[in-house]
Amino acid sequence: MRVTIKDVAKQANVAISTASRVINNSGYVSEDTRQRVEEAIKRLGYVPNSIARSLKWKQTFSIGLIVSDIGNPFYAELAQAVERAARERGYSVLLTNTDSKAAQERDCVGVLAAKQVDGIIWYSPINEELVDEVMENSRATVVVITGKEGHLGHHTIRIDDQLGAFEAVNHLISLGHTRIGYIAEPSDPKFPQERMKGYRRALAEAGLEFDESLVVRGTYQEGSGRKAIKVLLGLEERPTAVFCANDLMAIEAMQYARGVGLRIPEDLAVVGFDNTKLACLHGIDLTTVAQPTYEMGREGAKLLISSITKPLSPRQLLLRPSLVVRRSCGQYLKEGQR
Known part of the structure; x- marks a missing residue:
C-alpha cells in the first residue's frame, strides 16, 4: 500500500497541513517540527505522487468547484452562491462535475490542475485520499464541504x-x-x-x-x-x-x-x-x-479566498439544517x- 501524507503526518505527530508545508517547503514550520517530518518521510520511504504537481502557486484569480451531479438543482444553487461570493472578491469559478464516479473525480482534478486554479471547493469527495494528494503535491488551498465527520487536515464546512x-x-x-x-x-x-x-x-x-x-x-x-x-x-x-x-x-x-x-x-x-x-x-x-445551501457556498468561497490570500491553519465550520x-x-x- 502506498505511503501517503496522512501516514507521514501521523508518524511525525503533526497536522496534514504541517506535513504539506514541509514537503512543499512553503510557510513557517519550526525547525524541530520540520526535522520530525523529514525523519518520518525517510523512515516510511515516502515518495510524493505526481498528481496535482501542475497546481502551481501562480495566482490566476480563479478557483475550482467540484460537485457530484450538476443536473441536481441543489448543486446549481450551491454553484450560484460560490460564484457570487467569488466574483465579489475578484475571482472566477471553474465548475466541474464528477457524476459521482471516482475516475471522473480524478479527471476533474486534472482539469483544474491544467487551468492552474488557486484553490478548490470540493463538495463531498468520493476519494478522500485524492484530496490529500492535491494538498501534498501542490500549494493549492482546498475547502471540503461535507456531511461526514473528519477531514481535519484541511478547511472543512460540515453540514449536520x-x-x-x-x-x-x-x-x-x-x-x-x-x-x-x-x-x-x-x-x-x-x-x-x-x-x-x-x-x-x-x-x-x-x-x-x-x-x-x-x-x-x-x-x-x-x-x-x-x-x-x-x-x-x-x-x-x-x-x-x-x-x-x-x-x-x-x-x-x-x-x-x-x-x-x-x-x-x-x-x-x-x-x-x-x-x-x-x-x-x-x-x-x-x-x-x-440545507443552508447559500451559506455553505458563500462561506466556502470566503474561507478559500481568505486562505489563498493569507495561508490559515485548518478551520472547521459546522452548519445546521432545518425542517x-x-x-x-x-x-x-x-x-x-x-
Whole structure:
C-alpha cells in the first residue's frame, strides 16, 4: 500500500497541513517540527505522487468547484452562491462535475490542475485520499464541504446531516407514522452515511424497530427515486410515510405514487432533503430538510479566498439544517387545514 501524507503526518505527530508545508517547503514550520517530518518521510520511504504537481502557486484569480451531479438543482444553487461570493472578491469559478464516479473525480482534478486554479471547493469527495494528494503535491488551498465527520487536515464546512435526517423522521413519527420507508444514500462507504444514522436514531429514540425491508438505497440521481418507491410500495405491508435522502428522489417518489393512484399526503406522506427551489413549487409542496445551501457556498468561497490570500491553519465550520414543513407530510391535514 502506498505511503501517503496522512501516514507521514501521523508518524511525525503533526497536522496534514504541517506535513504539506514541509514537503512543499512553503510557510513557517519550526525547525524541530520540520526535522520530525523529514525523519518520518525517510523512515516510511515516502515518495510524493505526481498528481496535482501542475497546481502551481501562480495566482490566476480563479478557483475550482467540484460537485457530484450538476443536473441536481441543489448543486446549481450551491454553484450560484460560490460564484457570487467569488466574483465579489475578484475571482472566477471553474465548475466541474464528477457524476459521482471516482475516475471522473480524478479527471476533474486534472482539469483544474491544467487551468492552474488557486484553490478548490470540493463538495463531498468520493476519494478522500485524492484530496490529500492535491494538498501534498501542490500549494493549492482546498475547502471540503461535507456531511461526514473528519477531514481535519484541511478547511472543512460540515453540514449536520444526521441532525437533519433525525428531525425529518421524528416529525413523521410525531404525525403518527410508525412504518416509515427510507430512500437512502448509496451504500458505498465513500458516500457519507450520516442521513442513515439520523433515520435509525429517530426510530430508536421512538422505540420503533429498524426494518431493513423499509430501506432502499438510491443514487441521488434522476430515476433513482422512481425505482426505489416502486420497491417500497410493492411490499406486503407498505410504508405510510417515506423519507428521502434528497429532494430529487422525493419528488420522483411522489410522482410515481400519484401515478398508481395514491394521494399525497393522505395515503403516503413524503419528506425530502435539500430544500431546492423545486420543493416549494405548487403541486409539489414538499416538506424537506433545508440545507443552508447559500451559506455553505458563500462561506466556502470566503474561507478559500481568505486562505489563498493569507495561508490559515485548518478551520472547521459546522452548519445546521432545518425542517421546512409543507403539505407533503400531512401536518396540515392533522391541523384540519386544506
